[in-house]
Amino acid sequence: MVDAIHFPDVELYRGWGAPMRTESTLRGLELTQGAIPEGLEGALYKVGADRQYPSGRLDDIFIDGEGMIHMFRFKNGQVDYLSRWVHTKRYQLQQQARRALFGRYRNRYTNDPSVAGVHMGTGNTTAMFHAGRLYALKEDDLPHEMDCDTLATIGRSDLGGQVRAETFTAHPKVDPVTNELLAFAYQAKGDASRDIVYYLFDKDGKMREEVWFQMPYAACVHDFAITDEWIVFPFFPLITDLDVLKTGGPYYQWHPDQQVHVALVPRRGGSAKDIRWFKGPSASAGHMMNAFREGTKVHLDVCYYEGNCFPFFPTPQGVVTEAVPPLLKRLTFDLAGNSDGFEKRQLLDIPCEMPRTDDRYQGRPYRHGYVIAGRAPDGSSGTGHVDHVTGKFEMYRPGPGDSVQEGQFVPRSPDAPEGDGWLLVPVCRVHEMRTDLVILDAQNVAAGPVATLKLPVRVRATFHGSWVSEHALRTGQYEATATLGA
Amino acid sequence: MVDAIHFPDVELYRGWGAPMRTESTLRGLELTQGAIPEGLEGALYKVGADRQYPSGRLDDIFIDGEGMIHMFRFKNGQVDYLSRWVHTKRYQLQQQARRALFGRYRNRYTNDPSVAGVHMGTGNTTAMFHAGRLYALKEDDLPHEMDCDTLATIGRSDLGGQVRAETFTAHPKVDPVTNELLAFAYQAKGDASRDIVYYLFDKDGKMREEVWFQMPYAACVHDFAITDEWIVFPFFPLITDLDVLKTGGPYYQWHPDQQVHVALVPRRGGSAKDIRWFKGPSASAGHMMNAFREGTKVHLDVCYYEGNCFPFFPTPQGVVTEAVPPLLKRLTFDLAGNSDGFEKRQLLDIPCEMPRTDDRYQGRPYRHGYVIAGRAPDGSSGTGHVDHVTGKFEMYRPGPGDSVQEGQFVPRSPDAPEGDGWLLVPVCRVHEMRTDLVILDAQNVAAGPVATLKLPVRVRATFHGSWVSEHALRTGQYEATATLGA
Structure with a gap:
């Protein structure tokens, strides 16, 4: 006899957050409004966290939990929906035991003794497609390769023996223009290690750059940004302390007394000695919108917290810091200047998160x-579009109480001008406990959906994802564009 | 490009009836209340109708639509849930075409020309387990064999070449005491044929009885009943007219001018000439609770409609008859008497449907x-327990607005007294658009669930089903009981 499955009555698992835990297959979503744009063919892969079994802990956090990968497959005018657990070793062992065997977020010292030495990776953060292969990613683990059609887990991958780090970012940048993959690994030699490595892979998946260097502290490096010449690595003082882990403590601690450090690493041909370092007051961020170079200046647009972006990680003294809003800011690093500081300018006057762009313009002006x-006290939110040229900000808000998950831009065609295309947005119909996938005109989000696809099930969480065009699914490569070259 | 998927805005597809269309896999349901009784091990298989694609018709009826088979697998204190489409040929062809190819309920003259000659069977009515094999059944088609563990469709089956009829009932009786299968096929030589055949298969699945005879008209014979000596076949005047089908009409027409006919066929060793016939005024029924013999009398307990049980089937003149309530009545046929009439006695003063028993007592006193x-105007309903000895009727009603699907009795042990065990009842949490599987004490349903298992998804429809004990899953045979012999 195994234990019955009870989830604790905590905020995390109430309402929309109720564990979903279901692998779903639905061929042909109902179209309840509008029309699916012609030519919109390919797959939207998204990944989020769910809970295979209750951990028995009251300190579970929303970024933890087993990975569930979701596919919205657009083909011939219909859309199929699939969701599958990422069948990590962790998932498999828990499935066999029929209970949770892994403990507190990324703290292996809280795991069941029976799984000593087994990686805690969940594959719960995003989906990456490169050189014909699909992966589910969690930043503390190597990628898990997934079958593009069935979402079956193929297995943990070191990308053909090329990745020597123990980890791999969940915010890689696949450049749909050059088909390069830019990525990194932090705490790359294990928990609390200060090692970080920058990688560039060519369109066929062959590693072309590998730059190892040291972080100022064992930071949380959830995301990075790219430009044509420089790769931007910000280090925020959410810091891992191995001694704290050994006593069952939180994976990160917030250090308001420590500075932000930013490393600019050459995109090509550099080594640790070529890195340019900048510093600023304590702050944090999870997600970068973009970066680009303007002469000798590098601009980084980031949803910036002037404080701790993860209040559930307290200070070493156990102080739980107040939540601060994420504000879209442009940090500017002057490579020709004689300062190691950087400028900050706020780009938008309302808080925002989960920033995305037309990915063909990642790293480019x-x-x-x-x-x-627009997150309201009732949890509702909307999808915003910021135009950096006009300064205009427009928003799509679904129904009262509804919220949105991260949107995915899809260009109208490989050659379409920047931003000419659609945003695919999972909408949480909170009162109905189910999801719609809406398609917005990315130039006119305020007009509301051009199409609404109804799911009879709830897509509990999708943190991040990728669009893979039909061409890329078929050939492994994104289409060449005329307007942008390598 | 294929057509977008739009369901019409008709009552059938509103609210709880919204197409679900999802194959779900959920390992380990949450237990939100109570405890799963020890020793409750095996599988509850249930089958219902969903809609693979909109038919484009406004006259769809709830008993139509592709079959979805559901499994609640009780093992070692946890319960897994699986749902899978029954992958009939019809399902497969529609999946390839990505649209409905089959038209009005059982009317092949309304099908797309591309599927001429392909059977319309949906496998949407019940799950039968016999001699180690699981089947999804629809009464106008042969059984579809399903994998007991994965619910994958193995294929259409004539039970090893034994079934020569074109159809097979969706209300077979598998006797868990003798492990015999009692079954029949009506309109057994094709649509509107008056042929019917009674079958008895032994515990190994070998056909031992096959009695062909003629119905008084091409009736709807949704269910039948068994006793130790006689098999009871009631014929109600919902009649198929091939000429009507050819003009695209309804599969059945209601004939209030025609009588009910009842055939009593010897359980063993009989032939058509041994059949005893009885008659009564026009009426109808879908479901039998049970039958049993008392000396020379045979009693049939049935949810009886003094009129048309399916108002969506009009008269030949096109008159849509008023709905009449199903009332549990005991029809008594006196084999020693000199009348071809029968007596009727009402057993319960409130309407009820989907009658079930402790299946070890099917055909026995x-x-x-x-x-x-207790179906209320808001659609809510409850699970009732009628005690024929005390006349007591008790009910379990879930929350306001909730409704129940057919319950399944499971004995506490193979030797437990009649009714000593549990009822497994899918509860439609209508306001939450999801399902709970509740476990009731079959002797005290009014006390409410002894356990509640939460599904995050909606089990749209399960018409009927079967419990297969762990022993039967393992050996193909239900456990012998000491209290009841063959």
Whole structure:
């Protein structure tokens, strides 16, 4: 006899957050409004966290839990929906035991003795497609390769023996213009290690750059940003302390006394000695919208917290810091200047998170950004579009109480001008406990959906994801564009 | 490009009836209340109708639509849930075409020309387990064999070449005491044929009885009943007219001018000439609770409609008859008497449907019956227990607005007294658009669930089903009981 499955009555698992835990297959979503744009063919892969079994802990956090990968497959005018657990070793062992065997977020000292030495990775953060292969990613683990059609887990991957780090970011950048993959691994030699490594892979998946260096502290490096010449790594003082882990403590601690450090690493041909370092007052961030170079200056647009972005990680003294709003700011690093400081300018006057762009413009001067914004006390939110040229900000808000998950831009065609295309947005119909996938005109989000696809099930969480065009699914490569070259 | 999927805005597809269309896999349901009784091990298989694609018709009826088979697998103190489409040829062809190819309920003259000659069977009515094999059944088609563990469709089956009829009932009786299968096929030589055949298969699945005879008209014979010596076949005047089908009309027409006919066929060793016939005024019924013999009398307990049980089937003149309530009545046929009439006695003063019993007592004198009752204008309903000895009727009603699907009795042990065990009842949490599986004490349903298992998804429809004990899953045979012999 195994234990019955009870989830604790905590905020995390109430309402929309109720564990979903279901692998779903639905061929042909109902179209309840509008029309699916012609030519919109390919797959939207998204990944989020769910809970396979209750951990028995009251300190579970929303970024933890087993990965569930979701596919919205657009083909011939219909859309199929699939969701599958990422069948990590962790998932498999828990499935066999029929209970949770892994404990507190990324703290292996809280795991069941029976799984000593087994990785805690969940594959719960995003989906990456590169060189014909699909992966589910969690930043503390190597990628898990997934079958593009069935979402079956193929297995943990070191990308053909090329990745020597123990980890791999969940915010890689696949450049749909050059088909390069830019990525990194932090705490790359294990928990609390200060090692970080920058990687560039060519369109066929062959590693072309590997730059190892040291972080100022064992930071949380959830995301990074790219430009044509420089790769931007911000280090925020959410710091891992191995001694704290050994006593069952939180994976990160917030250090308001420590500075932000930013490393600019050459995109090509550099090594640790070529890195340019900058510093600023304590702050934090999870997600970058974009970066680009303007002469000798590098601009980083980031949803910036002037404080701790993760209040559930307290200070070493156990102080739980107050929540601060994420504000879209442009940090500017002057490579020709004689200062190791940087300038900050706020780009938008309302809080926003989960920033995305037309990914063809990642690392390039750009105009259009997309965010989740307008979060209200009832949990509702909307999809915002910021135009950096006009300064205009527009929003799509679904029904009362509804919220949105991160949107995904899809260009109308490989050659379409920047921002000319659609945003695919999972909408949480909170009162109905089910999801709609809406398709917005990325140039006119305020007009509301051009199409609404109804799911009879709830897509509990999708943190991040990728669009893979039909061409890329078929050939492994995104289409060449005329307007942008490598 | 294929057509977008739009369901019409008709009552059938509103609210709880919204198409679900999802194959779900959920390992380990949450237990939100109570405890799963020890020793409750095996599988509850249930089958219902969903809609793969909109038919484009406004006259869809709830008993139509592709079959979805559901499994609640009780093992070692946890319960897994699986749902899978029954992958009939019809399902497969529609999946390839990505649209409905089959038209009005059982009317092949309304099908797309591309599927001429392909059977319309949906496998949408019940799950049968016999001699180690699981089947999904629809009464106008042969059984579809399903994998007991994965619910994958193995294929259409004539039970090893034994079934020569074109159809097979969706209300077979598998006797868990003798492990015999009693079954029949009506309109057994094709649509509107008056042929019917009674079958008895032994515990290994070998056909031992096959009695062909003629119905008084091409009736709807949704269910039948068994006793130790006689098999009871009631014929109600819902009649199929091939000429009507050819013009695209309804599969059945209601004939209030025609009588009910009842055939009593010897359980063993009989032939058409041994059949005893009885007659009564026009009426109808879908479901039998039980039958049993008392000397020279045979009693049939049935949810009886003094009129048309399916108002969506009009008269030949096109008159849509008023709905009449199903009332549990005992029809008594006196084999020693000199009348071809029968007596009728009402057993319960409130309407009820979907009658079930402790299946070990099918065909035997019995005490306990279970029904869906108390249907209110808001659609809510409850699970009733009728005690034929005390006349007492008790009910379990879930929350306001909630409704129940057919319950399944499971004995506490193979030797437990009649009615000593549990009722497994899917509860429609209508306001939450999801399902709970509740476990009731079959002797005290009014006390409410002894355990509640939460599903985050909606089990749209399960018409009927079967419990297969762990022993039967393992050996193909239900456990022998000491209290009841063959």
